[in-house]
Amino acid sequence: MLTEFKKPSKTACLIQKAATNLFATHGYDGTIMDELAADTGVNKASIYYHFGSKQDLYDTCMTHLFSGVADQVVVAVNQQDSVWEQLEEFVTSFAAAIYTNPNISISLMREMASGGENMPVAARQQMQRLLFCLKEIIEKGAKEGVLIPVQPLTLHVMIVGGLSLYVNSAPLRQSIESSTPDLSVPEMTKEVVQVIKNGLRGTGQ
Amino acid sequence: MLTEFKKPSKTACLIQKAATNLFATHGYDGTIMDELAADTGVNKASIYYHFGSKQDLYDTCMTHLFSGVADQVVVAVNQQDSVWEQLEEFVTSFAAAIYTNPNISISLMREMASGGENMPVAARQQMQRLLFCLKEIIEKGAKEGVLIPVQPLTLHVMIVGGLSLYVNSAPLRQSIESSTPDLSVPEMTKEVVQVIKNGLRGTGQ
DNA sequence: AAATAGTTTAACCAATCAGTTAAAAAAAGC
DNA sequence: GCTTTTTTTAACTGATTGGTTAAACTATTT
Numbered sequence: 001m002l003t004e005f006k007k008p009s010k011t012a013c014l015i016q017k018a019a020t021n022l023f024a025t026h027g028y029d030g031t032i033m034d035e036l037a038a039d040t041g042v043n044k045a046s047i048y049y050h051f052g053s054k055q056d057l058y059d060t061c062m063t064h065l066f067s068g069v070a071d072q073v074v075v076a077v078n079q080q081d082s083v084w085e086q087l088e089e090f091v092t093s094f095a096a097a098i099y100t101n102p103n104i105s106i107s108l109m110r111e112m113a114s115g116g117e118n119m120p121v122a123a124r125q126q127m128q129r130l131l132f133c134l135k136e137i138i139e140k141g142a143k144e145g146v147l148i149p150v151q152p153l154t155l156h157v158m159i160v161g162g163l164s165l166y167v168n169s170a171p172l173r174q175s176i177e178s179s180t181p182d183l184s185v186p187e188m189t190k191e192v193v194q195v196i197k198n199g200l201r202g203t204g205q
Numbered sequence: 206m207l208t209e210f211k212k213p214s215k216t217a218c219l220i221q222k223a224a225t226n227l228f229a230t231h232g233y234d235g236t237i238m239d240e241l242a243a244d245t246g247v248n249k250a251s252i253y254y255h256f257g258s259k260q261d262l263y264d265t266c267m268t269h270l271f272s273g274v275a276d277q278v279v280v281a282v283n284q285q286d287s288v289w290e291q292l293e294e295f296v297t298s299f300a301a302a303i304y305t306n307p308n309i310s311i312s313l314m315r316e317m318a319s320g321g322e323n324m325p326v327a328a329r330q331q332m333q334r335l336l337f338c339l340k341e342i343i344e345k346g347a348k349e350g351v352l353i354p355v356q357p358l359t360l361h362v363m364i365v366g367g368l369s370l371y372v373n374s375a376p377l378r379q380s381i382e383s384s385t386p387d388l389s390v391p392e393m394t395k396e397v398v399q400v401i402k403n404g405l406r407g408t409g410q
Numbered sequence: 411a412a413a414t415a416g417t418t419t420a421a422c423c424a425a426t427c428a429g430t431t432a433a434a435a436a437a438a439g440c
Numbered sequence: 441g442c443t444t445t446t447t448t449t450a451a452c453t454g455a456t457t458g459g460t461t462a463a464a465c466t467a468t469t470t
Contacts, residue, residue: 046449168314180336254417
């Protein structure tokens with residue numbers, strides 16, 4: 001197990017990065033440690049030396065992965081002043097984060113599908129931060145009287161769940177014919193922002 | 206492989222039902238055929254007699270699972286007249302379907318996380334039906350001039366992705382303290398309907 | 411009732427999988 | 441440079457996994 005007080009070695013970082021990809025791509029059970037060893041060129045016993053077990057490796061990967069996105073979103077939102085800008089920034093930065101690193105949305109959906117039972121506490125808390133961030137935006141809007149009341153959880157699932165499904169379904173959308181146009185990330189982001197803003201403003205501004 | 210022209214036997218149905226649960230709960234790789242045998246009390250070789258392989262069994266389960274929800278939603282929507290009623294019914298019936306059978310949203314999210322590469326063509330087409338259903342509602346609304354333009358895909362991911370995340374995250378939400386109130390299914394459904402309607406109506410009706 | 415078809419069974423199998431061991435090698439400390 | 445600590449290695453291990461076989465049993469047809 002990687003100790004908290006020691007800077008991870010180059011090998012450990014290499015393992016963790018590759019493992020994060022494999023866990024996202026194949027899920028926990030579908031990720032084979034021999035394959036991870038082959039991907040990294042690191043001997044399997046070394047993997048066990050750096051991380052005590054497959055489970056420990058998984059926990060480390062998920063915690064690190066989710067704290068990254070929560071950091072990005074919260075920081076970006078806090079740099080905005082108005083409620084509408086904050087709301088827009090929440091959507092925009094979350095979309096950018098998962099588009100840049102689809103492992104985030106993929107792993108999140110896998111975890112949710114598993115009932116979050118394998119999700120380390122630290123990773124759960126990172127997701128809570130997103131929800132709390134929305135709560136603050138909504139409370140601020142309510143206090144200023146510029147926003148129709150809505151539950152933070154509602155916004156959370158529509159934004160996080162919606163954008164995650166959008167990003168995760170990209171391969172499927174590309175593989176099948178459709179009578180509806182596909183959307184790029186900026187287009188989808190803009191659409192979601194619009195629906196949410198209009199939905200909460202009630203004036204179609 | 207179960208032939209299309211023969212009514213499935215009692216045993217085959219029993220296997221399929223249990224397998225659907227296991228595939229949802231543990232994913233494809235995490236589902237063990239010996240465990241399925243134990244769950245059903247059916248000898249493992251029987252499972253292979255009825256379904257040629259684990260993959261074939263999976264395909265059958267998913268196709269059946271997704272066609273069910275698409276049927277429900279499309280039928281319910283087509284029983285409504287106005288665009289707003291149809292839109293509301295889309296949300297309501299989808300929410301009810303996945304709440305009644307969480308295997309739907311769980312398996313959908315797993316499939317999306319895997320890039321849909323294991324999703325049988327027939328199951329993909331069922332998902333397309335949902336998107337197409339939304340497309341028709343939107344086109345009708347646009348023709349009647351009662352709806353702000355929005356892409357079907359946007360609504361699709363926000364509703365399907367949002368409600369799926371809501372249902373799938375129930376275990377997680379129950380396991381952690383939160384400063385934001387949790388919502389029941391009716392409450393969440395109502396909230397999502399409201400945001401969507403306001404978002405597309407632009408008049409906060 | 412006998413023949414045929416369908417289904418189930420116990421036992422088995424090769425390959426895979428997470429993890430281990432102790433020696434060798436490399437890095438760090440003195 | 442020598443000693444100690446850390447890291448890597450090749451080989452190995454027991455358990456598990458998807459799948460198979462042929463005989464036994466059950467159901468259906470003639």
